[in-house]
Amino acid sequence: MAGFCPSLRERFQENEALNLSPRAAQSSRSRGRMAPEEECPIRTPFQRDRDRIVHSKAFRRLKRKTQVFFAPLGDHFRTRMTHTLEVSQIGRTIARALRLNEDLVEAISLAHDLGHTPFGHAGESVLNRLLPEGFRHYIQSLRVVDHLERDGQGLNLTWEVRDGIIKHSKGMSEILSPRPEKSPATLEGEIVRLSDIIAYVNHDLDDALRAGLIADRDVPGPIIDALGQTHSQRINTLVCDVIHETEQVELERISISPAALEVITRLRTFLNERVYRHAIPQTEFVKAEKILMDLFGYLTRHPEGYLSERVRREESMERAATDFLAGMTDNYALHLYRTFFLPQEWTAGLNIPGI
Numbered sequence: 001m002a003g004f005c006p007s008l009r010e011r012f013q014e015n016e017a018l019n020l021s022p023r024a025a026q027s028s029r030s031r032g033r034m035a036p037e038e039e040c041p042i043r044t045p046f047q048r049d050r051d052r053i054v055h056s057k058a059f060r061r062l063k064r065k066t067q068v069f070f071a072p073l074g075d076h077f078r079t080r081m082t083h084t085l086e087v088s089q090i091g092r093t094i095a096r097a098l099r100l101n102e103d104l105v106e107a108i109s110l111a112h113d114l115g116h117t118p119f120g121h122a123g124e125s126v127l128n129r130l131l132p133e134g135f136r137h138y139i140q141s142l143r144v145v146d147h148l149e150r151d152g153q154g155l156n157l158t159w160e161v162r163d164g165i166i167k168h169s170k171g172m173s174e175i176l177s178p179r180p181e182k183s184p185a186t187l188e189g190e191i192v193r194l195s196d197i198i199a200y201v202n203h204d205l206d207d208a209l210r211a212g213l214i215a216d217r218d219v220p221g222p223i224i225d226a227l228g229q230t231h232s233q234r235i236n237t238l239v240c241d242v243i244h245e246t247e248q249v250e251l252e253r254i255s256i257s258p259a260a261l262e263v264i265t266r267l268r269t270f271l272n273e274r275v276y277r278h279a280i281p282q283t284e285f286v287k288a289e290k291i292l293m294d295l296f297g298y299l300t301r302h303p304e305g306y307l308s309e310r311v312r313r314e315e316s317m318e319r320a321a322t323d324f325l326a327g328m329t330d331n332y333a334l335h336l337y338r339t340f341f342l343p344q345e346w347t348a349g350l351n352i353p354g355i
Contacts, residue, residue, distance in 0.1 A: 008042045016044070021099040023251045025186045031159035034146070045158050046103035052155045053107060058114040058144045064329030066120035068204050068276070069211060070284045076210065078203050080116055084109065086203060090239060091195035095188060097243045098251060104188040105195075108164030111157070112192060115140025117326045118333045119288035121276075126292040131322045138169040140326050148323060152310070164189030168196055175261060190254035191242075198238045201267045206231045208275040220270060226263040238264070291337045296321050298340050 013028040020026070027044035040048050053059055062081035069077050078086075088109035095105040115137045117123030127135035142165050145155045167184045170177075175197055177183050184190050208214050227234035238260055245255040256264075275281070299306055299321040307320045315323075325333070338344075 009040055009044055012044050012047075016101065019099065020101060021251055023187055024100045025104050025160055025188050027101070027103065033156045033158055034154075035156050037156065044103060046101065046107050046161065049155070049157045049161045050103060050107040050110060052157065053110045053114075053145070056114070056145075056149050056155060058149060058327065059110065061327065061329050062113065062116075064331050065116055065118055066123075066288075066330055067200075068120060068207060069281060070119055070122075070288060070330065074210065077207050080113055080120075083199060083203065084113055086199040087112065087192065087195045090198055090235065091188075091191045093239055094191050094195065094242055094246075094254075098187075098191075098246055100191065100251075101186075101188050104160055104164070104186065105191050107157070107161045108168065108189055108192045109195065111145055111161065111165050112141060112168045112196065113137065114144045114165075115142070115326060117292070118328045118330045119285065119292065122285035122288045123292055123326075126289045126296075127322050127326060130293065130296050131318055132316075135322060135326070136169070137326075138166055140323075142166045143323070144327075148327070160186055160189070164192055168193050170197060175264060176256065187251065187254055194242060194254060194256065197264060197268070198235060198242075201264060201271060202231055202234050202238075204271050204275060205234075205267065208271070213278050213280065214274055218274065220266065223263055223267050223270070226259065227267075291333055292325055294341060295325060295333065295336060299324060 013026070016024070016026050016028070025046075027046045030045050033045075039045070043051065059081075062084055063079055065080035067078040067080050067083050088106050091105040091109045092102045094100075095102045117127055117135075117137065117140075124135060124137050142162060145157050145162065145165065147154050149155050163185050167182065167189060170193065175194070184193060205219070209216065227237045238256075241260040242254065242256050245257050245260075246253070249255050300317045303312060303317065303320065307317070307324055311320045311323070328336070
């Protein structure tokens with residue numbers, strides 16, 4: 001029965017209207033896409049966005065990008081990919097409990113770090129210095145989905161997903177922004193913003209303990225007393241707090257108790273002082289910065305074969321090189337550095353037994 005497909009999408013959207021909170025983002029009421037498209041007969045717009053993100057090249061590259069520890073030998077350290085999946089899991093748990101739109105939360109979560117550079121925040125710091133207009137990974141994430149994916153066509157995501165991407169980042173600033181223009185327009189976007197920090201402060205602590213950078217006794221007692229002894233307990237404590245506090249304010253906003261907010265802030269400060277600035281990762285980050293600086297210089301001088309002519313016509317050379325570098329995995333950046341700057345083994349014409 002070629003060409004026949006009942007509109008399951010309409011059924012899903014009816015279920016959203018019946019079962020989700022009145023404060024949830026309804027896919028049937030999306031503010032739409034930059035370029036209008038015919039609706040999918042099966043998937044809602046937010047489900048379709050999620051699928052486009054999962055099938056994108058930028059998403060696949062996250063598995064080879066540093067979260068905190070550069071090129072770890074252990075199999076159990078987080079990468080940017082596993083961080084993204086943990087944010088999605090935490091966000092969906094909160095959304096389901098509050099009867100908000102899980103599909104929207106998932107789509108924003110899966111796309112929120114697509115613009116991250118190789119070598120983690122060390123890479124972001126380098127590109128921020130090199131690009132005249134500066135570089136921020138959340139802006140680059142939006143650039144990836146709007147302009148860079150699909151050979152320059154972009155993914156044409158919905159307004160709600162794009163809004164959640166550009167407004168997810170906190171840096172070291174306030175976790176709950178008091179400025180409306182800095183906050184996501186949807187409750188689902190607010191969930192991702194909080195889920196991001198819940199995920200990373202807990203898994204960065206877990207990885208730092210695994211790596212031996214810190215010991216259990218180093219973690220301030222009030223943090224353990226408030227959140228729990230184990231990784232699982234600490235996440236569960238914060239997720240339950242967000243759900244409870246948000247219900248208390250009748251979903252006017254995604255909320256967290258002052259006590260939980262204080263302990264997250266304290267844990268983030270502890271990690272910044274004892275893990276992110278630890279001598280061992282910092283030594284590797286200095287090396288990573290040199291790699292990206294040298295690659296940037298080489299590519300802007302020798303773009304042929306790496307920066308497409310079309311991109312160079314449309315963008316500045318610095319912008320084209322930045323997009324190329326930001327999209328690299330750690331492994332590819334190392335490979336290109338060896339190709340450009342290190343002598344290559346040469347065996348042509350040799351006929352030596354055993355070689």
